[in-house]
Amino acid sequence: MEVLKAANEREADGTRVMHMEVGEPGAGTPAKVLAAAARALKEDPLGYTEALGLPELRRAIAGHYRDAYGLAVPEERIAVTTGSSGGFLLTLVSAFDAGDRIGLGVPYYPAYTNMVRALNLEAVPIATTARTHFQPTPELVAQAGRLDGLLVASPANPTGSMLNDAELSALSAYCEAEGIRLISDEIYHGITYGAPAVSALAHGLNAVVLNGFSKYFCMTGWRLGWMVLPDDLLRPVERIAQNLFVSPPNISQRAAVAAFGCREELDANVAVYAENRRLLLDELPEIGIKDLAPADGAFYIFANVSHLTNDSSDWCRRLLDEAAVAITPGVDFDPERGAAYVRVSFAGSTDDVRETIRRLRDWLA
Numbered sequence: 036m037e038v039l040k041a042a043n044e045r046e047a048d049g050t051r052v053m054h055m056e057v058g059e060p061g062a063g064t065p066a067k068v069l070a071a072a073a074r075a076l077k078e079d080p081l082g083y084t085e086a087l088g089l090p091e092l093r094r095a096i097a098g099h100y101r102d103a104y105g106l107a108v109p110e111e112r113i114a115v116t117t118g119s120s121g122g123f124l125l126t127l128v129s130a131f132d133a134g135d136r137i138g139l140g141v142p143y144y145p146a147y148t149n150m151v152r153a154l155n156l157e158a159v160p161i162a163t164t165a166r167t168h169f170q171p172t173p174e175l176v177a178q179a180g181r182l183d184g185l186l187v188a189s190p191a192n193p194t195g196s197m198l199n200d201a202e203l204s205a206l207s208a209y210c211e212a213e214g215i216r217l218i219s220d221e222i223y224h225g226i227t228y229g230a231p232a233v234s235a236l237a238h239g240l241n242a243v244v245l246n247g248f249s250k251y252f253c254m255t256g257w258r259l260g261w262m263v264l265p266d267d268l269l270r271p272v273e274r275i276a277q278n279l280f281v282s283p284p285n286i287s288q289r290a291a292v293a294a295f296g297c298r299e300e301l302d303a304n305v306a307v308y309a310e311n312r313r314l315l316l317d318e319l320p321e322i323g324i325k326d327l328a329p330a331d332g333a334f335y336i337f338a339n340v341s342h343l344t345n346d347s348s349d350w351c352r353r354l355l356d357e358a359a360v361a362i363t364p365g366v367d368f369d370p371e372r373g374a375a376y377v378r379v380s381f382a383g384s385t386d387d388v389r390e391t392i393r394r395l396r397d398w399l400a
């Protein structure tokens with residue numbers, strides 16, 4: 036967000052900045068979702084809804100698990116939340132006590148550690164490397180000492196790396212055996228470039244699954260997510276959600292019911308990301324940026340630039356000042372090793388990706 040602020044300041048003088056820093060889809064909200072929202076504005080008083088969400092939307096989400104994954108998820112297990120961020124907060128508050136230790140693979144989405152710490156929980160970093168394609172394994176988790184929770188994300192931000200079925204199954208089994216609560220962030224599901232993403236729900240209903248409408252469904256500003264909960268957390272989450280949020284936003288929920296009927300439009304967006312990714316994976320090595328994390332899903336490339344700088348924050352600042360390209364330094368994702376990395380988001384247009392590559396090539400030359 037700081038890079039975005041600096042990029043916007045740079046733009047104020049009329050410069051066209053390439054926004055490769057933003058972690059949100061360039062495409063707008065799908066047409067049918069907008070139409071459903073317009074209908075709701077006219078026809079509905081838009082008061083509070085049930086704390087766990089509109090029954091109609093919970094049913095539609097259960098239908099999504101049936102249609103997209105072939106999984107039977109009872110709608111009673113689904114809680115609609117204010118973004119998946121709201122779901123993460125509810126998970127931490129309901130499942131853990133102050134001082135509990137939550138393991139997370141590094142590099143990570145920085146809000147995770149900040150929320151964990153804000154709640155007096157302990158964030159236990161589990162350093163991952165290219166050897167395990169930047170994902171935790173049971174061996175790495177075991178080295179972290181006693182844990183109360185483990186958070187995994189597949190596809191992950193900032194690396195785009197994924198856990199395959201066997202890997203997720205092994206982590207699930209490990210957590211089950213060790214009494215560790217598994218939290219699976221599945222917010223980038225639907226945005227994959229090879230095998231589809233596997234849900235932790237395929238390995239039982241004990242994990243807490245976080246998902247939402249911000250990424251694949253292109254609805255960031257509607258602030259809507261969902262969780263799939265194990266039995267023991269249903270009532271606690273319902274009661275805490277009532278107190279923290281009263282209900283998720285009504286109009287967003289009415290609009291989101293239509294999101295599951297927008298696959299064609301949404302898959303066309305993913306096809307744009309796929310072309311953007313192909314261009315970057317082809318061209319970045321040509322201009323000397325060769326060490327790239329897997330980028331199997333999501334819309335990010337996490338690149339090692341240690342041969343070009345020992346301070347990626349300064350490097351990104353100069354790139355913005357001198358070439359008007361905004362990308363994100365790695366320090367927030369990895370406090371220890373992040374000065375060697377940058378994250379490039381390719382969720383925008385293909386023309387912008389081409390222009391970014393051209394500017395980068397000239398700047399590096």
Ligand SMILES: Cc1ncc(COP(=O)(O)O)c(C=O)c1O
Pocket residue numbers: 058117118119120121144188191192220222246247248249255259260
């Ligand atoms: C990995 C990951 N999880 C969760 C979120 C939060 O998304 P939201 O609260 O919009 O659902 C983000 C946003 O960038 C993310 O990258």
